[in-house]
Amino acid sequence: MSIFGRKNADGSAATAVATVSPELTAMTGTYTIDPAHSTIGFVARHAMVTNVKGKFDDFTGSLRLDGADPSLSTASIDVSMDSIDTGSADRDGHLKSADFFKTDEFPAMTFRSTSVESAGGDDYRVTGDLSILGVTRPLTIDLEFNGAAKDPFGNERVGFEGRAEILRSEWGLTWNAALETGGVLVSDKIKLNFDISAIKNA
Template sequence: MGIFGNKHADRTTDATAAATVSPHLASVTGDYTIDPAHTTIGFVARHAMVTNVKGSFTELSGTLHLDGTDPAKSTASLDVTMDSIETGNADRDGHLKSSDFFKTDEFPTMTFRSTKAESLGGDDYRITGDLSILGVTKPLSIDLQFNGSAKDPFGNERVGFEGRTEILRSEWGLTWNAALETGGVLVSDKIKLNFDISAIKNA
């Protein structure tokens, strides 16, 4: 099961995917709660055309339903608190929370709700869903790799996924920018998203 997506020209057929579902995922079928303390949702934006600015959201919640024998039945739900954005610079964080960008007073939460899940073979999965930012909802597909499962020292059964994708922020109404004297703009439209997901199986 994947959670957020990359673009692929070739789609794995359902028959092929079913035949190559990872045996590792088959053993962890069940309902899970995302562990925010060990989950990172990060982003990378190009700044002034010459360097990258990285950030993440520190407050989030979500659930997974994993079906290892039939990945198409897997689902994901995620809620991110936009006011928890951190880039390592307080002034920049404040600007991102303002009306120029995320308008966190008016739109406090970013959400993702899955609509489709599929196996790409082995430990690779794709999930497609609706991503909502600033009241704008658009489809997004994310390819994730299943990193495995383990029982932690506290007796929790955990699973992990990692993945990445790219979006154009303007498609969700994030259009603020400033022109540079040398040409180009201050903030890239293309944003890279990175995901490291840890989830605990429900009792």
């Protein structure tokens, strides 16, 4: 959305007029996240020397996009914690246990946006409430709009790529083990990454 100043015939300044791109306006609507073409992942430092990557295979979500005023857009995501996948069955089992996510007691992680703001160009900043282990705290995601397209099946799609960082201890995820050489086994800082493809509802 662009704001352009006008001048009256006598040269005095007129009220600024907001102009909205027709392409953005056409994107306005409700979208369902397509999990088959989306990824919700994370990266944790392991043993102070390497990164372990993981993702969640089972999640649902929806987006309400307002092309005329992005600040009115919203996002909602629900993740099944039992679907965690780090490429190691033993590690996944440990992450599901009482040491970490306690999936028997807390089966879901949720995110509900509370505000959306433009960060310039195709970049946006989405802030919301992230709930893990029954603890809800604010999370801000830096989001990049990757574009919109109609796929061969007639679906109108939009794509976003996002990044965020959290300290897992702030959500009660405090398990760790000390290393003989100093430091700990699992980093407190966790990097989150999102690749989202969403389909516009009919």
